[in-house]
Amino acid sequence: MSALSVRQVRFRYLTLYGLRWLPSGLMMPVMILLMQERGLSLSQIGLVATAQGLVVLALELPTGGFADALGRKPVLAAAWVIGLISLVIFAVADSFWLFFLVWALQGVYRALDSGPLESWYVDATLAADPDAEYERGLGHAGTVIGLAIGAGALLGGGLVALGPVGPVSALTLPVLVAIVLHVVSLVALFVLLAETRPATGAAALRASVVEAPRMVGQAIGLLRRSRVLLALVAVELFWGFGMVTFESLLPIRLSEVVGNADRAAALLGPAGSAAWLANAAGAALTPLLLRRLGAAPAAALLRVLQGVTVVGMGLLAGPVGVLVAYLACYTVHGASNPLHMGLLHRQVDGPYRTSVISLNSMMGQPAGALGALVLTTLADRSSVSLAMLVGGVVLALAAPLYLPAWRAARNAAPAGQPSQVDQPESGDRAAAPADLDAAPAQAR
Secondary structure, eight states: OTTSOHHHHHHHHHHHHHHHHHHHHHHTTTHHHHHHHTTOOHHHHHHHHHHHHHHHHHHHHHHHHHHHHHOHHHHHHHHHHHHHHHHHHHHHOOSHHHHHHHHHHHHHHHHHHSSHHHHHHHHHHHHHOTTOOTHHHHHHHHHHHHHHHHHHHHHHHHHHHHOOBTTBOTTTHHHHHHHHHHHHHHHHHHHHOOOOOSOOHHHHHHHHHHHHHHHHHHHHHHHHHOHHHHHHHHHHHHHHHHTHIIIIIHHHHHHHHHSOHHHHHHHHHHHHHHHHHHHHHHHHTHHHHHHHTOHHHHHHHHHHHHHHHHHHHHHOOHHHHHHHHHHHHHHHHHHHHHHHHHHHHTTSOGGGHHHHHHHHHHHHHHHHHHHHHHHHHHHHHTOHHHHHHHHHHHHHTTGGGGHHHHHHHHHHSOTTOOOSSOOOOTTTSOOOOTTOTTSOOOOO
């Protein structure tokens, strides 16, 4: 891993990241429609989809510890194989329980996939150059995911327009292409991701299974040791609650201003692709924001701006105003996520990196469920606009949680020299537990 340069590590990371998300983009336009075509009702589709959320919630943190203990490459390989199996079953599924199995496997896939590739990138970058600014690569990844999903969605729509092909229905064709692309991504993973692990084989696997719970427990312990890390993870509570506004309430709001549900659905198709491209454009702004403001101030400002865009979606009149606010929301989201993740990585050392990412991700699950319950109830009993206003305010309230990271960076910067990229103060860095002598904290 250390033989790779920073540029080579970034290229491999971005290539694998794009290949991982391209099949997902292909599936987005057809997933719900295909299940309907195969006989599932909307209520049944809602039930099978809960399998993924429940599995992710149960496995997110344990699989993060497993990746830190065993290694990122084998966990990613297992995840992508499971994802491939779920796509193959999805291509032929024709019953409620087969689709339930698909979504459960997708949950295992998402839980295993959450964090290892990003953790490998950060650790490999630091191995190549301890002073490297890996936030730039995280920002480029935001651009890549937007382009990959947007391109995949457009390709999926084009394939549906071309189909059917022989016995393959138009809605099934993108699934088959996604399977092929998933195989390509799996091959690329084995070729491009270079990782040095202390041990391999059955003994390493058994040791990792034993070690994973300790890694999880110690990752949770890091939150008690670092007020900066605790505040950053708490940001996800507000984000998970507030994201319901632009993921679930926007279609209802657009239907209100358009006056016709079918027309609103027709508008949301191209708008969704445009939103991911806007997300990519926002992520491309990360280096500029780092230079001008620093990570923590920029992240705090963007949380406020995202709240403002959500309020705009709720209050602006006409479909043009609502969709402009929607695209602005995704632009801000694309810029804010790399900054948040960069700050998170700088508060934790390599042995616990994936576990902490999983902790951060897991916080959004219960918050999202609460947001869905509260905001949809508020929209039903009062108005969608009021629900979006509340969600936007909650998003903006996360901004002060970046202040501990900002203060730590200011204290750590040499006198008279402003920090370009926020660095943690040594007292705020989450220290390695004393009982893990084999995994000392890495000095930055």
